[in-house]
Each structure stands twice: as structure tokens, then as C-alpha cells.
Amino acid sequence: MKHFHGKLIFFLPLVAAACAYFFIYNRNASAEKVDEMNPVKKNSSSYTLFEEPFEDTNWKSRGWYDGPDMQITVKEHIPGSGHSCVWHWKKAGDIKPEGGGARVLFTPVSSVTLSFYIKHSDNWKWTGVNWHPHEFHFLTTGDDSLVGPAYTHLTFYIEAVNGVPRIAIQDGKNIDISRIGKNLVGVSENRSVAGGNGDSDGYGNLGYYPNNGVYWNGKHWEPEKRYFSDEPGTCFKGDWHHVKVKLRLNSVKEGIGIRDGVLQYWFDDELIMDCHDVVYRTGKHPDMHINQFLMAPYYGPGVPHEQWIWIDDLEITTD
Numbered sequence: 001m002k003h004f005h006g007k008l009i010f011f012l013p014l015v016a017a018a019c020a021y022f023f024i025y026n027r028n029a030s031a032e033k034v035d036e037m038n039p040v041k042k043n044s045s046s047y048t049l050f051e052e053p054f055e056d057t058n059w060k061s062r063g064w065y066d067g068p069d070m071q072i073t074v075k076e077h078i079p080g081s082g083h084s085c086v087w088h089w090k091k092a093g094d095i096k097p098e099g100g101g102a103r104v105l106f107t108p109v110s111s112v113t114l115s116f117y118i119k120h121s122d123n124w125k126w127t128g129v130n131w132h133p134h135e136f137h138f139l140t141t142g143d144d145s146l147v148g149p150a151y152t153h154l155t156f157y158i159e160a161v162n163g164v165p166r167i168a169i170q171d172g173k174n175i176d177i178s179r180i181g182k183n184l185v186g187v188s189e190n191r192s193v194a195g196g197n198g199d200s201d202g203y204g205n206l207g208y209y210p211n212n213g214v215y216w217n218g219k220h221w222e223p224e225k226r227y228f229s230d231e232p233g234t235c236f237k238g239d240w241h242h243v244k245v246k247l248r249l250n251s252v253k254e255g256i257g258i259r260d261g262v263l264q265y266w267f268d269d270e271l272i273m274d275c276h277d278v279v280y281r282t283g284k285h286p287d288m289h290i291n292q293f294l295m296a297p298y299y300g301p302g303v304p305h306e307q308w309i310w311i312d313d314l315e316i317t318t319d
Contacts, residue, residue, distance in 0.1 A: 038063045038106045046113070046317040049106040050293060054085040054312055059102060066146060068102030070295075076310045078117050078240050084312040093302040097309075101296040108141050108289035109318040111248040111262070114158060116315070120228065120237040121308040126162040127301050135159040135309075137294040138247065142285055143173075149294060151216055154280060156290075158245050163228040163237065165265055165272065167245065168220035169194045169280065175208065175215045189255060189283035194219040200279035201259050221263060223272045234268075240312070242268050250279050252286035 038050045052062060054077075059068040070085050077084040087097035114136065127133065134149075134157060142153030149155045150170060157168035174192040176184060183198035184191040191197035195206030195217030208217040229235040243266070250261030261278035264271060281288050293316055297309065 038104060046319045048315065048317050049109065049112070050104050050316040052085075052314045053081065053083075054314070055081070055083050063104045063106075064102040065105075066103045067100055069099045070102060071099040073310070076119060078312045081312050084117075084119075084310040085314075087297045087309040087311070089299060089303040089307050091303075092305050095299055095302055097297050101294065103145070103295075104293045104316075105145060105291060106293070106316065108291040110289055111246070111318050112138060112290050113244060113246045113317045113319070114138075114293075114314075115242070115244045115317070117240050117242050117312040119240045119310045119312075122238040123305070124237055124307050124309070125304045127299065128162065129301065131161060132301060133159060133161075133297060133299040135295070135297055137296060138290050139292040139294060140288050141291050142288045145292065149296065151211075151214070153285060153288060156247055157220070158243075160228050161222075163226035163230065164222050165227055165243070165267060166220050166222045167247075167263055167265060167273065168218060170216065170218050171280075172196075172208075172214065172216040174282070174284065175217060177215060180208070180215055189257065191282060191284075192217055193257075193279050193282065200257065200282070201261075201277060203278070221273055221275065223265075227267045227272065242266075244269075247280075247290070249281055249288070249290065252281065252283050255283040255286070257282040 050063065054072050057070070057072060059070065071088065072083040073086040074083050076086065087099070089097045136158040137149050138156040139147060139149065139152060140154045151172045152170065153173045154171045155169065157166070159166050171192050171194045175196040176188070176191050180196055185198040185200050193200040196208035196215050199206055203219065203221065206217065206219050208215045227235050228237040228241070230237060245266075246262060246264040248262035251258045257279050259277045259279055261280045263273060263275040263278050265273035
């Protein structure tokens with residue numbers, strides 16, 4: 001059963017914000033090279049690729065790079081923890097919180113599960129538009145270790161927009177510009193899957209737009225209801241909630257991308273998105289695997305006032 005719907009998420013008015021996001025998280029690409037990866041650690045039937053308890057700021061010792069200057073606090077944390085990571089937007093108009101974000105490389109895999117706890121300040125205000133804030137991303141071996149997330153061969157977005165959990169993808173570098181707007185599904189594997197060259201898996205409403213001589217695109221999935229509620233109750237945004245997301249790349253057989261990719265999202269152990277027939281890659285990239293995590297809090301329109309998000313006990317596993 002499918003517990004979500006896909007919609008176009010990127011529009012021409014967003015080009016400026018998207019460009020800023022691309023360049024902010026693509027800095028020093030020629031000055032920094034990352035060769036070390038976090039080793040795989042076995043844990044029952046799954047394997048731990050990376051874990052971050054946010055108990056100290058020795059970020060680089062755990063594999064963080066591209067920064068890292070995240071901040072932690074003792075004031076907010078889940079039971080049994082001593083600290084959490086705090087995203088603090090100090091004043092109205094701020095786009096990035098104090099400390100920003102950073103990246104981690106790990107062993108290339110075809111499947112990842114991200115688990116974390118999240119809490120918003122009671123006064124948290126959403127953007128009120130159909131995009132942002134960006135929060136967490138996965139990127140692939142198809143791009144370098146410092147690529148900007150908005151224009152790649154494949155980027156995953158895990159976030160909440162106006163209180164609604166969202167998983168999104170972009171793969172603008174895969175667009176066949178010579179046949180932009182044409183449906184290439186079943187015609188060619190030299191095509192994008194998130195918009196611009198047809199609908200690869202039937203989830204529809206794909207979007208693309210021109211940007212500096214190329215095209216960017218976007219596609220997302222979300223449940224029908226708001227889970228991070230503004231009102232006190234079991235889903236109140238101002239309480240701690242456990243989020244778990246599983247993503248599995250679709251297989252490629254005989255040069256063709258197969259509709260068997262996985263997308264799942266749990267909110268406090270309730271499965272609210274469940275899909276097993278997604279296409280994330282075509283036969284053009286049969287060896288593309290997920291190998292990078294990017295934590296990049298970004299509130300494009302600028303926050304309306306001082307507000308916070310706290311993150312705790314983050315873990316990435318594979319199976």
C-alpha cells in the first residue's frame with residue numbers, strides 16, 4: 001500500500017534560493033579532498049555505517065568534514081543522552097543556523113537507513129510555502145565529496161515542510177537536455193528520473209526548470225497529513241520524535257533500470273510512507289551507490305524570528 005503522493009516541488013521563483021544552497025554547500029571543493037571513510041560495523045542483521053550521539057564536538061575524529069562547526073547543548077536531549085545537536089537561528093531573516101552542517105563519507109552501499117530524534121522549539125514557524133527547510137541528504141558515488149546537493153546525479157532529501165514529512169530527490173545532471181520535456185521512459189536509459197525526461201515510476205508531477213544553461217529538477221513523496229503538529233498532543237512539534245527512513249536503490253538488469261527501489265518513512269515507529277517500486281537510477285548508472293551523508297539545515301526564505309531545532313542519536317545503517 002502506498003501512503004504518500006508525489007508532487008512537483010521546485011518552481012522558477014526558487015532558482016535564486018536553490019543557487020544559494022548549491023554554492024553554500026559546495027565550498028572549498030578544490031581545496032579539500034577526503035580519502036577516509038567510516039568503516040562498516042556489524043550490528044545483528046544490519047551494519048552500522050555511521051553513528052553520531054552528539055556528546056562532544058570532536059567532529060573530525062568521527063569522520064565529519066566540510067566544516068564541521070556544529071553546536072551541541074546540554075539543555076535539550078532525549079532520555080539517556082547528555083547532549084543534542086542544536087540548530088539555532090538567532091534572528092529573523094537567518095537562513096542557516098549557528099554552526100551550520102557538515103558531511104560524512106561511508107562505504108558505498110545500495111541501501112541506507114537513517115535514524116534520528118528531532119524536536120522543534122514551541123515557537124517554531126514553518127515556511128508557509130511548499131519548500132524548505134532542508135535538513136538531511138544522501139549523495140552518491142556519481143559525484144565528488146564536496147558537490148553541491150541541488151545539482152547532482154542523485155540527491156536524496158529528508159525533511160519536513162509545513163509539518164509534513166517529506167522525502168525528495170533531484171538528479172539534474174542526468175537530464176538529456178537535447179530532449180528536454182520528452183518522455184524517454186522505455187526509449188533510452190540516458191535520462192533523468194526526477195523530472196525533465198519523463199516519469200520513470202508512475203509517481204508523477206515531475207518538475208524541471210532552466211538554470212545557467214542546464215536544467216534542474218525535483219520530485220517528492222509525502223503522507224496525506226501533518227505529523228509535526230503545531231498543537232499540543234502526541235505529534236506536537238515541541239516534543240521529541242523518532243524518525244527512521246529507509247532508501248534502497250533500484251536494481252539495474254541487462255542495462256535497464258528496474259522499478260524496485262524502496263522508500264520508507266517511520267514516524268515514532270508508525271510506517272507512514274511505504275513504496276517498493278521507485279526508480280532512482282537508470283541503466284546509465286548501474287554502479288552508482290550511496291556513499292555520503294550531508295546534514296545541512298537551510299531555511300531559504302529566512303526564519304520569521306529566533307527559533308531552534310534539536311537533533312539527537314543519529315545513526316546510519318545498511319543491510
